[in-house]
Amino acid sequence: MTVKGFIVYFKLYYACSSTGKSGGLRIRRLEVRILSGVLVDEKIYMNKAEDEKWMREALKEAENSFSNEEVPVGAVVVKNGAIIGRGANRKETLKDPTAHAEIIAITAAANSIGDWRLDGSVLYSTLEPCLMCAGAVVQARISRVVYGASDEKFGAFGSVIDVRNKDWNWKFEVASGILKEESANLLRKFFKKRRDG
């Protein structure tokens, strides 16, 4: 869906009143935002500039993996406008099949806030998460996943399987293709270097 021109959206914040026995709903805050420009998909690209900013941080982690001779995948977990966990793929270094960038970033995020519940957080990953990492997203109650390049071999958000079609007790949003060229180029460079010896 392509939407051109100005889009106005209203965000309503509700919270249960902490006073009184009835505990009824009341409006805490009304926010009106005016966005301009071309939106390819307003839901997915609502925060494109912000998504790119955080994806660049995930890319730094992917470069970190590259320099450690690991398949270059990086991830960060962002909550309330700050990175609370970072991860670079460490599968070879740790000889651990679960040491994917996303798992490391999620574990770091949970450690940093002292809670396994990461609701309200966004996971940025340079590559489409695999089934294991998608499972961790559900387990951690992450609210949104943003990834760059698709993974035709292991991707669990449509490439091989699509975990969004399952009836989880936790719903999350997914956006894809953010800085996908940068992510894919880094992967191509890594595999070319490995082939060429």
Ligand code: ZN
């Ligand atoms: Zn994974």
